[in-house]
Amino acid sequence: MTPQEALARKNRRLGFAAFGFVAFMVGVSFAAVPLYDLFCRVTGFGGTPMIGQAAPATPGTAMVTVRFNAQTHPNLPWRFEAQQPVMQMRVGEEALAFYVARNTGTAPVTGISTYNVTPDVVAKYFHKTACFCFEEQTLEPGQSVDMPLAFWVDPRIAEDPATRGIRTISINYTFFRSLNDAERSGALANAGPHVGARR
Numbered sequence: 001m002t003p004q005e006a007l008a009r010k011n012r013r014l015g016f017a018a019f020g021f022v023a024f025m026v027g028v029s030f031a032a033v034p035l036y037d038l039f040c041r042v043t044g045f046g047g048t049p050m051i052g053q054a055a056p057a058t059p060g061t062a063m064v065t066v067r068f069n070a071q072t073h074p075n076l077p078w079r080f081e082a083q084q085p086v087m088q089m090r091v092g093e094e095a096l097a098f099y100v101a102r103n104t105g106t107a108p109v110t111g112i113s114t115y116n117v118t119p120d121v122v123a124k125y126f127h128k129t130a131c132f133c134f135e136e137q138t139l140e141p142g143q144s145v146d147m148p149l150a151f152w153v154d155p156r157i158a159e160d161p162a163t164r165g166i167r168t169i170s171i172n173y174t175f176f177r178s179l180n181d182a183e184r185s186g187a188l189a190n191a192g193p194h195v196g197a198r199r
Contacts, residue, residue, distance in 0.1 A: 081100060
């Protein structure tokens with residue numbers, strides 16, 4: 001093999017390696033958001049409640065107060081609020097709360113909500129079994145809709161040294177105009193952050 005052929009072979013290997021690395025990094029960048037979301041849901045990181053686990057058969061004895069907060073991005077012409085601002089419950093007991101949203105605009109509008117739990121440290125003990133978060137909701141002008149939230153608080157919250165003194169938990173929902181709706185209505189420039197995925 002001549003030196004030129006050897007150099008060409010090395011260059012081809014280097015080119016394939018560089019292309020493979022770029023393809024790998026592109027794949028990682030696309031997977032980062034769903035993987036981070038999965039990590040948060042599994043660990044409760046960043047105030048993300050746990051999803052989908054059934055409540056224990058026997059509730060605990062400790063009591064907690066759950067506060068329900070509701071916010072709406074200014075670009076979304078909705079009135080969004082909790083039907084019950086506060087609820088007291090035993091840990092391990094499944095509860096059902098409702099939020100209500102009403103379209104105050106003159107055209108159909110699609111919204112999508114984000115949520116978190118505070119203090120952040122209790123998120124891994126807050127389990128949602130049914131929720132309206134991250135699902136697009138379309139309301140006609142003047143239409144109202146009840147949005148249920150089924151949840152329970154893990155009794156282990158009273159055993160963890162980092163959380164056993166916490167007696168009040170806040171769950172915070174914020175509704176934003178969906179990205180698709182903002183594009184359709186020409187409001188994309190003012191749609192704000194966290195407005196969902198483009199379809």
